[in-house]
Amino acid sequence: MNITANNRKLITLAVILAACALPLVITDEYALRVLNVFFIYSVVALSINLIVGFCGQLDMGRAAFMGLGAYWSAILAVRLHFPFFVAFLTAGIFAGLVGAILGFLCRKSSFDYLTLITIGFNVVCQVVFLNWIPVTNGAMGIPKVPVPQFFGFVFDTNLRFYYLALGFLVVCYILIERITKSKLGRAFEAIRDDSIAASYSGINIQNFKVLNFAIGSVFTGLAGSLLVHYTQYASPFNYTLDESVYQLQMAILGGLGSLPGSLLGTLILVVAPEISRSFYEYRLVFVGFMMVIMMIYWPNGLLGKAGVGERLIGIMRFRKKEPEEAGR
Amino acid sequence: MFLQHLINGLSIGSIYALIAMGYNMVYGILELLNFAHGDVYAVGCFAALGLLTMGVHPALAILAGIIVGFVINLFVEKLAYRPVRYSGRVTPTITAVGIAYIMRNAILKIWGPETFAFDIGVRGSNLQFGGIIIGTLQIYILLIAVSCMVGITLYLKKTKTGQGIIAISQSIPTAALMGVPVNRTISIVYGIGGALGVIGGILFCIYYDSIFIGIGFALGTIKAWMASIIGGVGSLKGAVMGAIMLGLMESMVSGYVSTLYKDAIVWLLLIAFVLFKPQGLFPAQVAEKI
Amino acid sequence: MTKKFATLALLIAFALFGVSAAFAADTIHFAVVGPMTGDSAGQGIQMKAGAQLAVDEINAKGGINGKKMTFEVADDMATPNQAVIVAQKLSLDKKILFVVGHNNSSCSIAALPMWEKTGVPVISPSNTNPTLTRLGHKNYFRVVVNDDIMVNQVVRLAVKDLQVKKPALVWENSDYGKGMKDVALKALPALGVSLVGEESYVPGVDRDYSAIVTKFKGLGADGVLFLGDYTGAALLAKQAKNLNYKAKIVGASSIAHPKLIEIGGPAVEGVVSVTSFDPNDLRPKQAAFIKKYDSINKEKPGEWGAHAYDIVYLVKAAVEAGATDRASLIQKLQTGKSFDGVTGNIKFDKYGDVPDKKAFVITVKNGSFVSYKVK
Numbered sequence A: 001m002n003i004t005a006n007n008r009k010l011i012t013l014a015v016i017l018a019a020c021a022l023p024l025v026i027t028d029e030y031a032l033r034v035l036n037v038f039f040i041y042s043v044v045a046l047s048i049n050l051i052v053g054f055c056g057q058l059d060m061g062r063a064a065f066m067g068l069g070a071y072w073s074a075i076l077a078v079r080l081h082f083p084f085f086v087a088f089l090t091a092g093i094f095a096g097l098v099g100a101i102l103g104f105l106c107r108k109s110s111f112d113y114l115t116l117i118t119i120g121f122n123v124v125c126q127v128v129f130l131n132w133i134p135v136t137n138g139a140m141g142i143p144k145v146p147v148p149q150f151f152g153f154v155f156d157t158n159l160r161f162y163y164l165a166l167g168f169l170v171v172c173y174i175l176i177e178r179i180t181k182s183k184l185g186r187a188f189e190a191i192r193d194d195s196i197a198a199s200y201s202g203i204n205i206q207n208f209k210v211l212n213f214a215i216g217s218v219f220t221g222l223a224g225s226l227l228v229h230y231t232q233y234a235s236p237f238n239y240t241l242d243e244s245v246y247q248l249q250m251a252i253l254g255g256l257g258s259l260p261g262s263l264l265g266t267l268i269l270v271v272a273p274e275i276s277r278s279f280y281e282y283r284l285v286f287v288g289f290m291m292v293i294m295m296i297y298w299p300n301g302l303l304g305k306a307g308v309g310e311r312l313i314g315i316m317r318f319r320k321k322e323p324e325e326a327g328r
Numbered sequence B: 001m002f003l004q005h006l007i008n009g010l011s012i013g014s015i016y017a018l019i020a021m022g023y024n025m026v027y028g029i030l031e032l033l034n035f036a037h038g039d040v041y042a043v044g045c046f047a048a049l050g051l052l053t054m055g056v057h058p059a060l061a062i063l064a065g066i067i068v069g070f071v072i073n074l075f076v077e078k079l080a081y082r083p084v085r086y087s088g089r090v091t092p093t094i095t096a097v098g099i100a101y102i103m104r105n106a107i108l109k110i111w112g113p114e115t116f117a118f119d120i121g122v123r124g125s126n127l128q129f130g131g132i133i134i135g136t137l138q139i140y141i142l143l144i145a146v147s148c149m150v151g152i153t154l155y156l157k158k159t160k161t162g163q164g165i166i167a168i169s170q171s172i173p174t175a176a177l178m179g180v181p182v183n184r185t186i187s188i189v190y191g192i193g194g195a196l197g198v199i200g201g202i203l204f205c206i207y208y209d210s211i212f213i214g215i216g217f218a219l220g221t222i223k224a225w226m227a228s229i230i231g232g233v234g235s236l237k238g239a240v241m242g243a244i245m246l247g248l249m250e251s252m253v254s255g256y257v258s259t260l261y262k263d264a265i266v267w268l269l270l271i272a273f274v275l276f277k278p279q280g281l282f283p284a285q286v287a288e289k290i
Numbered sequence C: 001m002t003k004k005f006a007t008l009a010l011l012i013a014f015a016l017f018g019v020s021a022a023f024a025a026d027t028i029h030f031a032v033v034g035p036m037t038g039d040s041a042g043q044g045i046q047m048k049a050g051a052q053l054a055v056d057e058i059n060a061k062g063g064i065n066g067k068k069m070t071f072e073v074a075d076d077m078a079t080p081n082q083a084v085i086v087a088q089k090l091s092l093d094k095k096i097l098f099v100v101g102h103n104n105s106s107c108s109i110a111a112l113p114m115w116e117k118t119g120v121p122v123i124s125p126s127n128t129n130p131t132l133t134r135l136g137h138k139n140y141f142r143v144v145v146n147d148d149i150m151v152n153q154v155v156r157l158a159v160k161d162l163q164v165k166k167p168a169l170v171w172e173n174s175d176y177g178k179g180m181k182d183v184a185l186k187a188l189p190a191l192g193v194s195l196v197g198e199e200s201y202v203p204g205v206d207r208d209y210s211a212i213v214t215k216f217k218g219l220g221a222d223g224v225l226f227l228g229d230y231t232g233a234a235l236l237a238k239q240a241k242n243l244n245y246k247a248k249i250v251g252a253s254s255i256a257h258p259k260l261i262e263i264g265g266p267a268v269e270g271v272v273s274v275t276s277f278d279p280n281d282l283r284p285k286q287a288a289f290i291k292k293y294d295s296i297n298k299e300k301p302g303e304w305g306a307h308a309y310d311i312v313y314l315v316k317a318a319v320e321a322g323a324t325d326r327a328s329l330i331q332k333l334q335t336g337k338s339f340d341g342v343t344g345n346i347k348f349d350k351y352g353d354v355p356d357k358k359a360f361v362i363t364v365k366n367g368s369f370v371s372y373k374v375k
Helices: A005-025 A029-053 A062-079 A084-105 A111-131 A158-181 A183-193 A195-200 A205-231 A241-254 A259-275 A277-281 A283-297 A308-316 B002-030 B037-053 B058-084 B090-110 B136-158 B160-170 B172-177 B182-208 B217-231 B236-257 B262-276 C002-018 C041-060 C080-091 C105-117 C130-134 C147-161 C175-190 C210-219 C230-242 C258-268 C284-297 C303-320 C326-335
Strands: B126-129 B132-135 C027-034 C068-075 C096-100 C122-124 C140-142 C167-172 C197-201 C223-227 C248-251 C272-275 C339-341 C344-346 C360-365 C368-371
Touching: A005 A158, A029 A062, A029 A158, A029 A205, A029 A241, A029 A259, A029 C080, A062 A084, A062 A111, A062 A205, A062 A241, A084 A111, A084 A205, A111 A241, A111 B217, A111 B262, A158 A183, A158 A205, A158 A259, A183 A195, A183 A205, A195 A205, A205 C080, A241 A259, A241 A283, A241 B090, A259 A277, A259 A283, A283 B058, A283 B090, B002 B037, B002 B132, B002 B136, B002 B160, B002 B182, B002 B217, B002 B236, B002 C210, B037 B058, B037 B090, B037 B182, B037 B217, B058 B090, B058 B182, B090 B217, B132 B136, B136 B160, B136 B182, B136 B236, B160 B172, B160 B182, B172 B182, B182 B217, B182 C230, B217 B236, B217 B262, B236 B262, B236 C210, C027 C041, C027 C080, C027 C303, C041 C068, C041 C284, C041 C303, C068 C080, C080 C096, C080 C105, C096 C303, C096 C326, C105 C122, C105 C130, C105 C140, C105 C175, C122 C303, C130 C140, C147 C175, C147 C223, C147 C248, C147 C272, C167 C175, C167 C210, C167 C230, C175 C197, C175 C223, C197 C210, C210 C230, C223 C230, C230 C248, C230 C258, C258 C360, C258 C368, C284 C303, C303 C326, C303 C339
Parallel strands: C027 C068, C027 C096, C096 C122, C122 C140, C167 C197, C167 C223, C223 C248, C248 C272
Antiparallel strands: B126 B132, C272 C360, C339 C344, C360 C368
């Protein structure tokens, strides 16, 4: 959004403080639960944004990486009795490694093939989750996954988890924002915008693509792990292709390339089905329509360039920098 | 038993071939994963189902379904794809995903996810050769697939619109400069793609005597992609050969390895294809791309 | 700004929605939780229809002790994660006395810890996975015979009654199918026969059974134990007929649905199935129920509708026997005497199972289900 840097920092701080204070107002357990789920999925959306939005690699199988993180973490915690911290962090690393391998295998693939491979990978992962019974317990899943705990402090209530999830989101957001604003991020964007030109400016496209995939997958895996320690049950039916598309839409709705957008998109898609039963029933149609309409009218999402967010800001007359090119 | 598995594989392969042909028509021109291919033609198939249950004569119902598929694709192209045609790669792909979901959920809302009987009143008979059974239905399907392929190839080579399509597949601006009506031609391509898909879809339903929502994406679009990966992207011959090989692969893996891992094994084979032979087995020659 | 406003607005709307209602003392309220969308929606919808019929009948007669019954429906999409969220939401609603659900074993497994936190009695009309009642949840009951028992009946039927000597097995690749398969694999050797072939399919997706049929034909299997859904059974039967494969098909209760015949046509003539509810039962109580259900829903009830119906009446009996809240309802269910519903006698053992419930055997004859006389 086109606001000055200082204003932006103040707003961010205000939002974080408001979020911290929110549980004083909202004490309903169910509401807290939904917010916790929102926080976790936001990180997924941010990771999708990093991969799809900033680097232009259309990954339609993100849910598989959530599953990888979830199962790794569940197995470590339940079967091998590793402490949460270890299970959680190694889950992210595991997902990142798999992401690196997959990225490496398709580093030379064209745009379409990459998408196809990610879909295929999602399918294969689901099959493995469902059938590799000695490890994943197949369709019965892995129940009794322990809640997170650090040094004796157990996050066994929705309220405690709220602060854990919020902290997780804030940390991931800051990290991802740092990445997008760094040289790494600019390389990603260059690859997205014109990979041939990028290759001529000295970037090894393939290496960066793999790196992008790996980094994004670390975050997705961490989110998957945290979620499974919250629901306390790892099930193969949670990581379907439909799920992947739904998660993709969270990033698209808010705007690929806009990090606050990912939060908004996730908020809408996680909260709305809970509020409105009819929304819930029509959520997939909604997603479908949104995809078409957004791409035609607001290809940069609600909060991206020339999006709804910007237009509202223009109306409210904040100070604006010169409008940047709204192309892609 | 091997021969029987072979015949089973060829049958389903021919159906996949029709679906893949329809898909490749669009892909060959615009190089876009037409995500909505399956779901759009599924609408056509369900329209046929609706008419059948209302007592309309099967031949008319099927014809109506084909027309519905053709027309819907025309509309979808005009409303949803044309505005984003030149907007990069991510945007049009996502639009197609959106259309797919809209179509799929429209069908789900009206008919539901259940499987329905698809009865056109024709029962194929069986021919027996030794222990092998070949259904007359299977033979018809193979014939239809082959004639469609021949028909389309002739259409592309001999008619003006067909030549226009080939021109566009090579370079849209040049084709426009040569006087090819780009928008109209692209619409027709989508339309034909949809129609072919409906034919394939309906044959699928006739073959299995049943119809359900999965004939669109799960058993249509995805199979078309798989066929393209094996056979070669962008070439009609590649699509057909790839589809037939896919059918054979599925049949053989089910028959000789295990139905449990059939999907996973086929996907892994495909990933191997992508890594080691990304052009597919019958890639399009650049001059003759479609 | 926009983001902040939007966030706040939504969260405020949330808070308003999230306020729980006080316990309404003049109605007895419960929830039906199952898949209302997605592939298994047909089963969830039956649950809803069965419960609705029972509630309407009870209310027409004045309710329970003068109180009307009401219920709400929640969709768990047959997805465990969603089941947990639904459980969280509903278990905090003090109005809800009990739950008819879940439909899928994996959903129950995931959600039970949440339900147990607030002591909500959960009574399932269809969970059959044997482990469910051994997880230690005191608030869980189910009115169906579990797979251990049911699949044993299927196997015995095939081997002893239908004289199958070389059985082959087809199971659906889901928690349900796998559970059944494991039981069958143990039961067969006990009866002195060994399996000649075993294959699986993906329910809701796979259409092509010709490979399976060809394989079994080649192995000389004279009977197929079908442990899966009715769509799969119908398609298998059809393709077997096309390929001239003349084995007997015996199925678990999941195939005993009118759609088996609708999809399968003449190919399913002679298919035999164990079921916990016979949709053509001619006994007066059952026939009356079937007729009423059919006239309202334009479809005969299957297990899901019949069980949901029974559960509502079961709770009515418990409330009339003195249950007033969740805890006492659990207690009454555990200790109550046997209840005679349209699906048979319901009396829970200490685990929440109904081990003594009788099953029926039906077969397809001339295009509809009829009772099958077991020798």
